[in-house]
Amino acid sequence: MTLPPKPARAPNRRPALSLLASEPARATLEAWQALLHWRHTPAQVGAGHTVVLFPGLGTDGLTLWPLRRHLERAGFRALDWGQGLNTGPRGDVDAWLDQLADSLHERVAPAREVSLVGWSLGGFYARELAKRWHDRVHHVITIGTPFNGSADDTNVGWLFRLLNGRRAPDEAALRERLAEPPPVPTISLYSRRDGVVAWKACTHARRWPLARDIEVQASHMGMGWAPEVLHRVTGVLACRRGAAE
Template identity: 55%
Template sequence: MISKSRALKIQRPSLSLLMSEPFRAMTELAGYSLGKPYSAKPGDGHPVILFPGLGADGRSVAPLRAFCNSLGYDAFDWGQGFNLGPKGDLDGWLDSIKSRIVDLLSDHTQPATLIGWSLGGFYARELAKLMAPHVREVITLGTPFNAEADHTNVGWLFRLINGSPLAYDPALSQRLRTPPPIHTTSIYSRSDGVVSWKTCCHLERSDLVHDIEIRGSHLGMGWNRDVLAAIANRLAQ
């Protein structure tokens, strides 16, 4: 976890880290594909819902979905296609997503784990606040929830998709920084070339929040072997 004083000195990742992201992500994908099978505790079959990052869809989380299913969980993506960011009123948009997620969980008796990658992690955290009885834990991958400005290298992509810059205000920042009232794990990397790793760490310590540092890229988190090992551990808790 990072201190409040250090949080004030946050800078976006260097361009060198950003430029190396595709190569590092491909290297991690090769390691995932060619590596030895994982040895993990068999899953209990509870549902796992995956939320992709900005500009991505269910295909980006396919390796993670396959991994969770191989462990014995029932994993599926959010079913909304490409993640183009919230539309219209945030609370109204979240309510509509909540209704769809509740429908996806209608055949399950166990609460779900929500796993969100980058922007998708914001959805997982905020939906967990609205769906507490239906959610057992939240896991985020490279999600900059602890930010008071645009400390990322993807502001241009958000503007391209939505036609307006990513805006932050104190109330929204405080809301996003506040974790849901359930077990919440943030997985981050100091070598993340897309978001500042400091924005992916909780400021306040709690028995319900956990920060796990891994070594890897932002674009490869969905198949990074250290990330998968951490996810397997959290799912089995």
């Protein structure tokens, strides 16, 4: 009797453990590169434009301080998200996002137009808030955000469960929704050297009129200060709405 073949298993897109293990060393090297880059004053392209930065899972605004300070030096009004440690959404996702949007209204005032920049998990917040604020968001930039994947495409699903005591949400309907970009210019910065999330999960599965994917050379941990990331973020934000870099 011949047994039926086992169903094919979906390929594991999770980054190699060797990449994950080298993350701290590579991020440290990128920090030294950032210090050298710091000697050069960036071009004044911000014109006071307001930018809100969202940190990654298990981190707070201090992690993105180098990026925030770089944007300030370039003339932007760069703001931390103001929620402290990012432990992920609690309870109903939509209700949690509504509360986050309400808390940010006062922080971004009196700006009429803002841009949202999110690293890793923070990129999900930037994309979803832009769907609520599509009439006032200039750009959305995500940095190493696996919006086109699931917890199985990362090496930090265990961290989410440690912080929240539950599995990361992976319902098919929610995943499909998160993969759709907001109706504003949206840029995803991804790195093939990322040891935390699968780089393919950080790219759009199909073409969208206002969405672009841009590859950078950086570790996941060092994306908040890697010089190429700083340059890309500043360049995108300096563009007028709807213009490509």
